Amino acid sequence: MGAARPRLLAGESSRQANGAGLAWSCGAGRSEKGRTWLCGFAWGMYDRVPLPRWSSGRLTRLGDAAHPMLPHLGQGVNQALEDAVALATLLGASTSPAGVPRALAAYEGLRRDRTARVQLGSRRQGAGWDSSGRQLIDRRWIYEYDAWAEAVALT
Numbered sequence: 001m002g003a004a005r006p007r008l009l010a011g012e013s014s015r016q017a018n019g020a021g022l023a024w025s026c027g028a029g030r031s032e033k034g035r036t037w038l039c040g041f042a043w044g045m046y047d048r049v050p051l052p053r054w055s056s057g058r059l060t061r062l063g064d065a066a067h068p069m070l071p072h073l074g075q076g077v078n079q080a081l082e083d084a085v086a087l088a089t090l091l092g093a094s095t096s097p098a099g100v101p102r103a104l105a106a107y108e109g110l111r112r113d114r115t116a117r118v119q120l121g122s123r124r125q126g127a128g129w130d131s132s133g134r135q136l137i138d139r140r141w142i143y144e145y146d147a148w149a150e151a152v153a154l155t
């Protein structure tokens with residue numbers, strides 16, 4: 001049984017412009033020469049550089065809309081959840097509709113640097129990925145963070 005490298009789709013390169021890479025999904029299949037393929041299809045992975053701002057007046061972003069990242073630190077959902085906790089805490093402490101823009105500014109100020117660090121760290125981790133399983137970046141600062149406590153400290 002021969003394992004094959006996933007083939008690029010038309011128009012794709014293995015490293016896309018926005019710090020991206022290639023992911024593949026595994027399953028059984030057969031190539032033209034009758035060999036079993038372990039990987040069935042491939043798709044591009046994309047992120048973005050950190051945005052300079054998320055909020056405008058009474059609107060803001062969270063999750064992937066604010067900080068799309070590569071999966072190499074496994075943080076896409078976690079960062080979205082941290083955003084949600086921080087946003088709910090800061091909006092909950094706002095006593096009137098007039099306070100919403102201030103709460104959103106505090107939310108953005110709290111979250112933007114941290115999520116940018118995770119976005120760029122995910123890129124770095126992906127760029128250096130190899131089969132040794134070594135960790136390129138220390139992750140303790142990711143796991144030791146308490147989004148609720150950080151937001152409460154701003155209220």
Ligand SMILES: Cc1cc2nc3c(=O)[nH]c(=O)nc-3n(C[C@H](O)[C@H](O)[C@H](O)COP(=O)(O)OP(=O)(O)OC[C@H]3O[C@@H](n4cnc5c(N)ncnc54)[C@H](O)[C@@H]3O)c2cc1C
Nearest residue numbers: 062063064065066068069071073074075076077078079080
């Ligand atoms: C294959 C894959 C594997 C992943 N694995 C992991 C993992 O193991 N761990 C991890 O932490 N993260 C993982 N992620 C990343 C994670 O899924 C995302 O970071 C996370 O889902 C972002 O949540 P979100 O709510 O910001 O966006 P989304 O989950 O994309 O939610 C946005 C929602 O808005 C809806 N929507 C869009 N436009 C409109 C509109 N105009 N009107 C109404 N609704 C709209 C969409 O349908 C969607 O339901 C993975 C992602 C992919 C693609």
